[in-house]
Amino acid sequence: MITLSAVGGVALVELGMALTPGPNMIHLASRAITQGRRAGLVSLGGTAVGFVCYLVASAAGLSALFTAVPVAYTVVKLAGAAYLAYLAWGMLKPGGRSPFAPTQDLLPVSDARLFSTGLLTNLLNPKIALLYAALLPQFLDSRAGPAWAQLLQLGGVQIVVGITVNALIMLGAARISGCLAARPRVMTTQRFAAGGLLGVFALRTALSRTPVSS
Template sequence: MITLTAAGGVALVELGMALTPGPNMIHLASRAITQGRRAGLVSLSGTAVGFVCYLVAAAAGLSALFAAVPVAFTVVKLAGAAYLAYLAWEMLRPGGRSPFTPRHDLPPVSDARLFSMGLLTNLLNPKIALMYAALLPQFLDPQAGPPWAQLLQLGGVQIVVGIAVNAIIMLGAARVSGFLATRPRVMAAQRFTAGGLLGAFAVRTALSQGPATP
């Protein structure tokens, strides 16, 4: 069994990462604003399955694979950093958009499409890849049982926190969007803050060290 210290550490790390604007937040907020909360919840279900996929991969030895083949981790790391840098530029460039800017150009799509988009967005999210490949193994305790069992428990904590935070953001997206739409200066400040955070995370991702071995 994992300790409360390990569970609390993972919860705090995931809370900080979930509150940092990223692909999941942008996708869920955009869909909820465009198609309503139901569409956001369907997308969120795909996001949840994406978390489970990463959890299963981690328990099967994803971080050990990256440790054994450092170039694989480097490729994932740099690809993730480039993606985050692109998202930052999309917000910071002239005419860029906030995650909470109403997107009337997004056409309504089916539930199956919403689910698959939520799943794919999460699977391609560099923050989540790094969480499972590099961060969760840091909380493993040799005295607490098999690494795979600990990873399942730690991943469970991450999923609960991640889904809860994303759900709150998604459910409040329409209200936040309406509030910001009448306050352009606040919208601009939010956009530049979000873009700056994404840019900082891109740099930190690119400079991060290799994953620990479970």
């Protein structure tokens, strides 16, 4: 059984990543603003299924791969840290953009297209791949049972936090967009806070140890 500290750690990591602008947030916010909350919820359903796909793949093989080939984890870890640092710079540099001010005029599409786009956006999201490949293994504990069982539990925590945050963002996208557009200082604060959190995660990822074996 995973510890409360592991649950809290995963929840904080996912909270920080979910609040950092990325493909999922931009897609959901844009759809909700352009096509309405219902469209955003359908897209969110696809996003949720994408999380589950990553969770199953992670529990089935990632931990075994990293145990058998430690260098594979090192490569993923360093690549992930570099990517997080890149995202952090994208938020912190002058002119960084908030996802709550979409510039594209999206045409309405069917529910099937909304769902599939939400799914593919999540499956192709480097942040989520990084989360399952390099971040969740940091919270594994050799005393807490098989690695795959811990990954299922930790992944469940990530999914609950991720879907909750994305749902709240999507439901409030139009209001948040108008609020931030009228308050440049608040938008700047949001960008720096998100970028700072991402920088912390980048450093933690780079310094993390190889995950324990199952």
